[in-house]
Amino acid sequence: MPSAPAHVVNVPVNQIREITQAAWALPHSIVLSIGEPAFPVARHVLEAGIAALDRDDTDYTPNAGIAEVRAAFAERFSQLSGVAEEPHRAFVVAGAQQGLHLALSTLIAPGDEVLVPDPGYPTFAMTVGLLNGVPVPYALSPEHGFQPRIEELQRLVTPRTRVLMLNSPSNPLGSVFDHDLTRDLVRFAHQNDLWVISDECYEAFTYDVPHVSPARFDAGGPEAVDEAGEARVFTSLTLSKTYGLTGLRIGALITPPGMETLLANIMEATVSCVSAASQYAGLAALRGPQDYVSEALAHYRRNRxxxxxxxxxxxxxxxxxxxxxxxxxxxxxxxxGDVRAWTRSFLAERGVALAPGTAFGAMGEGWVRIALCGRTDDLVEGLSRLPRSPGPS
Structure with a gap:
């Protein structure tokens, strides 16, 4: 048969799914490898989705989403970023992953380079490669608190660099960018004429520190760093984590002005539109009671x-x-020296699945990501099975 192109064949295996699927096949395993919220979805959210199906609201929606849903996403983004966002720049997408693919499809050509965090969520690099781009990792190291460094980013910029990927709060690290670092990263992008894609999937969950959106410092934001007024920040939002809607595939991509028609065309060529039932469930989540979010935040803090x-x-x-x-x-x-192999052995021998650090890049060797979103008893029991560190010699 004809062969698939190299840039498709070379998309790496997602090691998070690899270890998680192995754990699901084992009875009584403790799965700490995947970010699946353990709470039931709020009843008013389920009822909104059910009501859409009951009234046979199963037709196409506009490419960019139902107008009321777009407005609700714009309102939420305005609240979290301090930017007065307009609904026509909020595109309803099939989860943050489709939003990432939509943004990168719009911004890069074959051979273009994208700066991605290492450690960073694996689909950042996977999606760039799938689009025939070149992911260029920027190191997040323990000695610098796993925070980006402007000098490291500047060293990596070439004439082919097009996009800077940012993620705060971070998956897998749990780290958060402060105000000054976020401002400096946006200024760096402006100085080097780069687009910014900001993954803010976990914006609802921070502990004693604020979430600072890069959009605050983009053109139109309250602290814009570029006097020329050129907007360049795309913001990815999702309801998967915030409201536990991982399977409904509902999120939003907030775009810079002037990109609306182009993005609508690309939506038509990828997913056409998100299902109406998911959109109405998402609308209920955004505009209804927020008890789920506050209870989840408290639970995650206790588990941490x-x-x-x-x-x-x-x-x-x-x-x-x-x-x-x-x-x-x-x-x-x-x-x-091989954390991927060790996590498989640890699962087989002790019945606990942890995500290997190398799932998130070469800088993750020797580290694991532990999901804190499940039951506390399972978390404590699973981690108690880890081998004790001998400490410094």
Missing amino acids: DAATDVLGGLGIASLDAKGAFYLWADVSHATG
């Missing part, structure tokens, strides 16, 4: 603290998680 205590008792270092619902832990004392 419980997990940190268990790891500390075992002498295992972890990054102080300020956001999202993951803990980034150093298990290099046990992995023998």
Whole structure:
């Protein structure tokens, strides 16, 4: 048969799914490898989706989404960013992953380079490669608190660099960019004439620190850094994590002005539109009671603290998680330089699935990502099975 092109064949395996699917096949395993919220979806959200199906609202919607849903996303984004956003720049997408694909499809040509965090969510690099672009990792290292460094980014810029990918709060790290770093990153993008794609999937979940959206510093934002007024920030939002709607595939891509017609055309050529039932469920989530979000935030905080205590008792270092619902832990004392193989052995021998750090880039060797979104008892039991660190020699 004809062969698939190299840029498709070479898309790497998602190691998160690899270990998680292996765990699902084992009875009684404790799955701490995937970010699946454990709470039931709020009843008013389910009823809104059911009502759409009951009235046979199963036709096409506009490419960019139902007008009321776009307005609700724009309102939420305005609240979190401080930017007065207009609904016509909010595109309803089939989850954050489709939003990422939509943005990159619009911005890069074959051979163009995209700066992606390492460690960073694996589909950043996967999607760039699938579009025949070149993912260029920028290192996030322990000695700098796993935060981006402007000098490192500047060193990586070439004439082919087109996009800077940002993610705060971070999956997998749980780190959060502060105000000054976020401003400096947007200024760097303006100075180098780069687009910015800001993944803000976990904007609702920060612990004692604010979420700062890069859009605050883009043209039109309250603290714009570019006097020329050229907007360049795309913002990716999702309801998957915020409201536990991972399977409904509903999110939004907030676009710079002037991109609306182009993006609508690309939506038509990819998914056409998001299902009406998912959109109405999302509308109920955005505009209805917010108890789910506050309860989830409190639960994730408790789980973070419980997990940190268990790891500390075992002498295992972890990054102080300020956001999202993951803990980034150093298990290099046990992995023998191959954390991917070690997580498979640990699952087979101890019945616990952890996401290997190398799922998120080469800088993740020796580390694991622990999901904090499940039951506390399972989390504590699973982590208690980790091998104790001998400490400094």
